Amino acid sequence: MRVFDTKVQHLKYKVLREVARQAWAGTLLQNMLDIPKIIVPGKVPTMRCCVYKERAILAERVKIAIGGNPANPNIIEVIDIACDECPAAGYSVTDSCRGCLAHRCEDVCKRGAISFDHNYVAHIDKTKCIECGQCAKVCPYTAIVNRKRPCQNACKIKAIDIREDGAAEIDNSKCISCGACVYQCPFGAIMDKSFIINVIDMIQKSENNTNYKVYAVIAPSISSQFSYAKLGQVVSGIKELGFHTVIEAALGADMVAAAESQELAEKGFLTSSCCPGFVDYIKKSFPALVPLISHNLSPMATLAKWIKSREPNCKIVFIGPCTAKKAEVQLEKVKPYVDAAITFEELQALIDSKDIDLTKLEEDVLDNASYFGRIFARSGGLSDAVAQALKEQSIDFDLKPCACDGIEECKMALLKKSKNLLDANFIEGMACVGGCIGGAGCLTHGEKNKAQVDKYGREAMEKTISSAISILKM
Amino acid sequence: MKKVTVCIGSSCHLKGSRQVVEMLQYFIAQNKLDDKVELNGTFCMGNCQKGVCVTVDDEFHSVTPDNVKDFFDKEILAKV
Numbered sequence: 001m002r003v004f005d006t007k008v009q010h011l012k013y014k015v016l017r018e019v020a021r022q023a024w025a026g027t028l029l030q031n032m033l034d035i036p037k038i039i040v041p042g043k044v045p046t047m048r049c050c051v052y053k054e055r056a057i058l059a060e061r062v063k064i065a066i067g068g069n070p071a072n073p074n075i076i077e078v079i080d081i082a083c084d085e086c087p088a089a090g091y092s093v094t095d096s097c098r099g100c101l102a103h104r105c106e107d108v109c110k111r112g113a114i115s116f117d118h119n120y121v122a123h124i125d126k127t128k129c130i131e132c133g134q135c136a137k138v139c140p141y142t143a144i145v146n147r148k149r150p151c152q153n154a155c156k157i158k159a160i161d162i163r164e165d166g167a168a169e170i171d172n173s174k175c176i177s178c179g180a181c182v183y184q185c186p187f188g189a190i191m192d193k194s195f196i197i198n199v200i201d202m203i204q205k206s207e208n209n210t211n212y213k214v215y216a217v218i219a220p221s222i223s224s225q226f227s228y229a230k231l232g233q234v235v236s237g238i239k240e241l242g243f244h245t246v247i248e249a250a251l252g253a254d255m256v257a258a259a260e261s262q263e264l265a266e267k268g269f270l271t272s273s274c275c276p277g278f279v280d281y282i283k284k285s286f287p288a289l290v291p292l293i294s295h296n297l298s299p300m301a302t303l304a305k306w307i308k309s310r311e312p313n314c315k316i317v318f319i320g321p322c323t324a325k326k327a328e329v330q331l332e333k334v335k336p337y338v339d340a341a342i343t344f345e346e347l348q349a350l351i352d353s354k355d356i357d358l359t360k361l362e363e364d365v366l367d368n369a370s371y372f373g374r375i376f377a378r379s380g381g382l383s384d385a386v387a388q389a390l391k392e393q394s395i396d397f398d399l400k401p402c403a404c405d406g407i408e409e410c411k412m413a414l415l416k417k418s419k420n421l422l423d424a425n426f427i428e429g430m431a432c433v434g435g436c437i438g439g440a441g442c443l444t445h446g447e448k449n450k451a452q453v454d455k456y457g458r459e460a461m462e463k464t465i466s467s468a469i470s471i472l473k474m
Numbered sequence: 475m476k477k478v479t480v481c482i483g484s485s486c487h488l489k490g491s492r493q494v495v496e497m498l499q500y501f502i503a504q505n506k507l508d509d510k511v512e513l514n515g516t517f518c519m520g521n522c523q524k525g526v527c528v529t530v531d532d533e534f535h536s537v538t539p540d541n542v543k544d545f546f547d548k549e550i551l552a553k554v
Contacts, residue, residue, distance in 0.1 A: 215517065235484075245483055245518035310514060365484045368517075461488060471482050471492045474499075474513050 003228065003348060005444050008188035011047075012065075013349050014039050015058060016194060019065045020353035023200045028066070035062050057082045061191065068193035075177045075193050075326045078168050082189035085166030089147045090131045093122045096143035105135035105144060154184035156408045157281065174284055178277040178407065178431040179323030179440025192323040192440065195340045196350060202315045202339060203242035212313045213244035217303055217338075219320030220250040220369070220377040221436040223456030224449035225344045231456070232363025237351050238319070239364065249318065250369030250460075252303030253376040253385065254468040256296050261389035263294055265397040269425050270294045271414075272382055276328035277431030278410055286414045297337075298328065299376060304337035306472060315339045319347050321439030324431065343441025367461050370468035374457035378450045379405040379435035381457075382428045385465065392466045400424045406433035476511045476554055479529045480537075483518035486525035491515075493539040494526050501546045510554045 004010050018035050022028040036058035040051055048054045060079040063069070068077050099120030106114045106122070113128035114135060122144070124135070136144040146153075151168050152160045159174035160181060168181075168189065181190045206214050216238050226234045235246045256274060264270045273279055273294040282289050297305060304316045318325055318341040325341040328334055342350075351358065372388050375381030383401035390397050402424035404410040410429040416422040432438035437449040462468040478498065482491050495515065502511050519527040524536040530549050537545045 209520075244520070247483070247517050307517065310516065365488055367484045367488050368482070462492075467492065471487075471495050471515060474480075474495065474515050 003443055004345075006183075008186065009183075009345060009443070011039075011188060012061065012191065013345060013352075015061045015065050016196060016346055016349035017353045019062060019194075020196055020200060020350050023197045024204075024353060028197065032062060032066070033059070035059075053081070061188075064191045065194045066197050067195060068191075072172075074170060074172045074175055075323055076170060076175060076179060076182060077191055077193060078170060079189050079191060080163075080167040082187055083167040083185075084187045084189070086149045087147050088149045088152065088162060090126070091124060091129060091133060091136055091144055091146050093124060094143050094145055096141050097121045097139075098141055098143070100141070102140070104138040104140070108134045108138045110134075150184045150186055151181040151190060154180040156180070156406070157285065157411065176277040176280040176284065176407070176431060177324040177327040180407075180432070182323060183440040183445075192326065192343070194342070194346055195326065196342055196346050198340050199317050199342060199350070202317070206242070206244075206315070208242070209244040212315060213311065214242065214315045214317065215307060216243040216246045217249045217252070217300060217316055217318050218246055218366070219300075219318070219322070219436060220248065220253070220374040220453065220456065221321045221439065221442065221449075222319075222344065223374070223377070224437050224446070224452040225321070225443050226348075226358065227444065229358035229361075230363050232365060233358045233361045235364040235366045236361040237356050237358045238347070240356050240361070241350055241354060243317070244314075246364075246366060247303065247307075248366060248368040248373070249300050249303060249320065250373035250376060251468060251472075252299030252301070252306075252373075253382075254370050254373035254465045255302045255306070255472065256299050257372055257376075257382070257385035257389040257465050258393065258469055259296050259302075260294050261386045261393065261395060261397075263296065264386065264399070264426055265390065265395045271417075271427040272429055274298050274376065274382060275430050275432075275436075276322070276324040277407065278404075278429030280324065280327070281407060281410060281429075281431065282414065285411075286418060289414060289418060292417070297334065299373070300325065300341075301328070301334045301337050308337050317342065319344065321436050321442040322432075323440045343439075344443050345441050348443055368468070369460055370462040370465050371457040371460050372465050373468060374460055375453060377436045377453045379403055379430050379433075380428070381435065381453075382430075383426065386426060386428075389465050392464055399426060401426045401428055403428040403430075405430060405435065406438070407431045475509075476550060477514065477529075477531050478511055478550065479514045479516050479519075481517070481519045481521075481525060481527035482515040483522070485518075485522035486527055489525040490539040491526045494528065494537055494542050497539070497542045498546060498550075501543070501551075505551060507550070507554060511550060 036055035113125045329338040372385035380403045
């Protein structure tokens, strides 16, 4: 059984699980300082130069696992002592350069940045190089490599700078909290703040859902996760944790698709508002386009609003693949509806902190949404759903969607739109490649995930958006 | 005002809560009870085996799409 993609995720999970164990037992305050030693007990280091550094870093991880630095508004935080200060020279020539005759690197370089020494070995003039990477592409010996930091490489919107002391630093004025760097840093030096202890507190104070009910609203990308158990068992596991019930966020997606298609027909152009990373990106990097963002709340918030309008004192926890959702729930317009957001990674830690074996549980059911609400989890799904909603509501509108898979494609579309060069009237923006199934808070990221989401979509009892949401019109 | 709440959680949904809601809405409109009956939905009443779960002023009833007419006549129409 392989639960996570990387050992970094596993380490983070161990911290979260231990924090959760202590929180359930009510002993977090007493034992918090001992958690690093519980995780790294012996004297032999396994990750760093010595166990003391390992524990010092773990202490920082514990801090982030209990909510992180309150003075930092960003959900994503750098643990500077964990940052390896990787070399970041950009493109450079390695000793694999044979000093060949062809010199394709020189021919392809438009800036004339490549010169040769007396052995005909290539050198890059950093004052001329623009890091375009063409030389690396054409070298038959793959002798030119990009020594870019994994975090900077992951961050396609260039929100990571390097401090003078070499550690990575996040520029909060650009960062959209997508978590790409969190997932990619090989040292686990960047983490997303966790609010699991708030969730545990909510569950405990509900006194078995008698004082108020605690609802779990779960993202449709769950269908590609927890592959070692059945989805119904995951639902049972979530209830076992103490949630009153589990509801599909995809039902909120059905509601959004219906409303967004109407808004689109009325305004003639829209960008989607489902992905908090994408919305934040427009706000931070394309402020002139802000009026074009759909006024709909995200599926999570739309559904939560519906629930809270009928049961104002309940608590709602969103469980999904997304680190940016943790930032979204802090927005003024979302705060009243969603009480906390956690990731699938954190859900796994919570389940294991109570020693719940999902594979031994009965299968519960999860069926609220339609096929179209469910496929929001993957790139292109939202556009398909809006097309369907237009059709179902007989709205005469010639939809020309531009489905952007990942923040780089979003950037291109927004750039074009800002110059009036975009041949589309609806931008579906997903900050993560693949859509939500590529989210940083997923346990695993795989090729099959998209197929899993589509399969889960087809299993929905309700076949249309209007049939799924008709029940909510009470 | 009679308060009728239908469970629309997953389990009841699979047992036909949508049909139950649609039929209740139809009967309420047909009998012009709009101002006497307030129909609402909730996600899960914790009684999944007995779904579709419906409460009338907090009194529990187990309803199916097949017996919703009987239920409406006895528990709602006769009592408003």
